[in-house]
Amino acid sequence: MNIVAIGTGYVGLVTGVCYASLGHSVVCLDIDAVKVAGLQDGQLPIYEPGLDGLVQEAVAAGRLRFTTDYDDALNGAELALIAVGTPTEADSRRANTKFVDAAFDAILAARRSGPLSVVVKSTVPIGTNDRLQARLDASGANTGTASIHLASNPEFLREGAAIDDFMQPDRIVVGPRDGVAAEALRRLNQRFIDEGVAYVEVSAASAEMIKYAANAFLATKITFINEVASLCERVGANVEDVAHGIGLDQRIGSAFLATGPGYGGSCFPKDTLALVDTAQVEGSPVRILEAVIDVNEARKREMATKVIDALGGMDQARGKTAAIWGLTFKPDTDDLRDSPSIAIIPMLQQARIKVRAYDPQGMAGAEALFDGLSYAASALEAADGADVLCLVTHWPEFVSADLDAVRKRLAQPAMVDLRNVFDPASMKAAGWDYRSLGRPED
Ligand SMILES: NC(=O)c1ccc[n+]([C@@H]2O[C@H](COP(=O)([O-])OP(=O)(O)OC[C@H]3O[C@@H](n4cnc5c(N)ncnc54)[C@H](O)[C@@H]3O)[C@@H](O)[C@H]2O)c1
Incomplete structure (x- = not known):
């Protein structure tokens, strides 16, 4: 055709x-x-x-x-x-x-x-x-x-x-x-x-609705597991085990049960907002989705708090340096639209933390989005002299990084892993102060 x-x-x-x-x-x-x-x-x-x-x-x-x-x-x-x-x-x-x-x-x-x-x-x-x-x-x-x-x-x-x-x-x-x-x-x-x-x-209206309902459901699933992860941290459970255990139920399914820093990207944030808007205009609110949007926004703020905590809290963190691995909302794209990094980095800067970032594909578009952010030419260079390393996006090159080499570059062997990429016990054994999401730290 x-x-x-x-x-x-x-x-x-x-x-x-x-x-x-x-x-x-x-x-x-x-x-x-x-x-x-x-x-x-x-x-x-x-x-x-x-x-x-x-x-x-x-x-x-x-x-x-x-x-x-x-x-x-x-x-x-x-x-x-x-x-x-x-x-x-x-x-x-x-x-x-x-x-x-x-x-x-x-x-x-x-x-x-x-x-x-x-x-x-x-x-x-x-x-x-x-x-x-x-x-x-x-x-x-x-x-x-x-x-x-x-x-x-x-x-x-x-x-x-x-x-x-x-x-x-x-x-x-x-x-x-x-x-x-x-x-x-x-x-x-x-x-x-x-x-x-x-x-x-x-019908055309049903097709349009299918798209919004699909994205709303996926955003809800991510947000659900994120809240479960926070609760796991309080009660000493491991969100990875919980996700595995519930995902085996075919009515639930295992996809989209990975906890993280909150959904972002060019679709979920705007599509959830748009569906809430349509629902309100039509007088049939989707309250569950309104809660999802609020929880997801709060999630990104919590992620910045985790980094500040790893630096010893607000007072201690001032003047310290955080290395950020990953700016894009997910790996294998250069898309930065509504990426969690856009919420997390300014919060760190407000706490007077110096932030240095590296992303394999996202740095060209980043300059228009971030003020006062410095950029490194490589993952290792980002770590140079930093007091904490925060993994925001799980690009393959971060997942397979030589962590011994990274640790030597850091001023402190501290990592906040917002994608649960590494194993807490191995990290602890290797001398890291390692924090991740919804998993016991030892
Ligand atoms: N990005 C995704 O992963 C994804 C997935 C599913 C659906 N969608 C939806 O698809 C649509 C497009 O998303 P995208 O991410 O590809 O957008 P985009 O912003 O990457 O690209 C849109 C393009 O349209 C061009 N454009 C704007 N007005 C035009 C006009 N009048 N005539 C010709 N070109 C014009 C722009 O110059 C731009 O190049 C959106 O509605 C989005 O929600 C996106």
Whole structure:
């Protein structure tokens, strides 16, 4: 099929490139001319493992190109995927759909030929598809052969594992508004349908709701285990054993039961807020999710307190140096959006702690987000002379670090491990003052 992916961010670029690698002919479109020029030059705007090679192959095979021009992209296209951002609106919990609306208006205004299915992949408030349909009807653009057929098709990929998630999806959820869009989406995904991937065809509103409900549930599961971890610290239980013990129950499942510094990233924080907003507007509050959001915010503050405690408390900590390993919200991405580090580091700085950070991919974007943070060129350099090391993101290079070498660089062999990467007993035996989450320290 001839398809257009609108927005070349984490979702649009990965989706566009992956459909090209499956044999579709894809144009990736973005209004950011610098991004598009870079892509035309072979430079990717994001870090995502495996993406580089797929882009090169698809471009070389003539199945992928990049443009800023809607007329050029849509001429001859059968399907357009809208994958632009939907950030939280300023001073509100609502998801801002202005980029989706702008992309849709640009599609309506563009030169088109033949029926075009317009598929909203962005995570949008429930009812957005209905609203776009009303906009389409009012525009009078849906006449003649160049008709437009709307659908919802939420995206579930995880940054850092986006290509695998695309190629081996748990399910594909589509909400076509008519037969033309339904047929186009089936053709687009025929390979997955043939492989037996669950293909969930529902109304557009249900598809939109599935995306929010999925993220809300996952955020709740993470937050639940985080609170259990805090309680484990009080009662002398081990959260890892508890997670294992409950995860074996098939009704619960073992995924998303790893305790950590609180969820972050480009999706969970904004999507939980947006669902709370929709629920309040509709007069059907999701109180459980309101609590999840509050608990998650508090969780990040607790993490900073753990570092301050490791330095001997507020008074002792002043003037000391903390090394931070990891700024991104998870490994294998350069995405810093709503990362726990953004909450933790300023709290340490407020306590007059000097902070030096290292992240394998996140440092380029960090300068715009942090004030007064110094950066190290390597994990070892970050540790140099620091009084405590705090592991925030479990990048593989931290997990496999030579801890003896790290310990020698530190002024004090103290570590606060916010991902429970290391074994408390071995760390203690090796002379570390080691603190982690929800596990007895000895
Ligand atoms: N990042 C994820 O892991 C993920 C996963 C599932 C769903 N989502 C959802 O997918 C959507 C996109 O997320 P993302 O992280 O890829 O966003 P992103 O911010 O990385 O990229 C969005 C891109 O859209 C471009 N853009 C904005 N307005 C445009 C317009 N009118 N025309 C063309 N391009 C335009 C921007 O320049 C930018 O390159 C969001 O709704 C998000 O919630 C994201």
